Amino acid sequence: MKIWVDADACPGVIKEILFRAADRTGTLTTLVANQPMRTPPSRYIRSIQVSAGFDVADNEIVKQVEAGDLVITADIPLAAEVIAKGGFALNPRGELYTENNIRERLNMRDFMDTLRSSGVQTGGPPALSQQDRQAFANQLDRFLARA
DSSP states (O other): OEEEEETSOOOOOHHHHHHOOOOTOOOOOOEEEESOOOSSSOEEEEEEOOOSSSHHHHHHHHHOOTOOOEEEEEEEEHHHHHHHTOOEEEOOOSSETTTTTTTHHHHHEEEEEEEETTTTTOOOOOOOOHHHHHHHHHHHHHHHHHH
């Protein structure tokens, strides 16, 4: 089991949690981004830089992910593709996307996208709170304990 991180939009505090977990559990963790990523020296942490462009990092993750791997992303279409390949997806707020909830999340995302494209101001997600960080760390620990 490996961890893949959609790193361009992943908050720094979440990356720090992932770095500590990778070293603690010996889990290979790969950050995928279209810009250089700083990672601590570790035999379990690496990064892949892809070319700039729409969904290039997402496509690389989908290409590399295998059944049982975990992907850290807030990108719902990416999460859906990962689940379709037998992987797992966890967002930075600690929500585990599953076969049972991903269709609902995709429908809501598409609905909100339609609202935005028609001019409705929907606002963005709230800032990542301490509670969100804790929820992520707890869900990650539960996942790694099962793996």
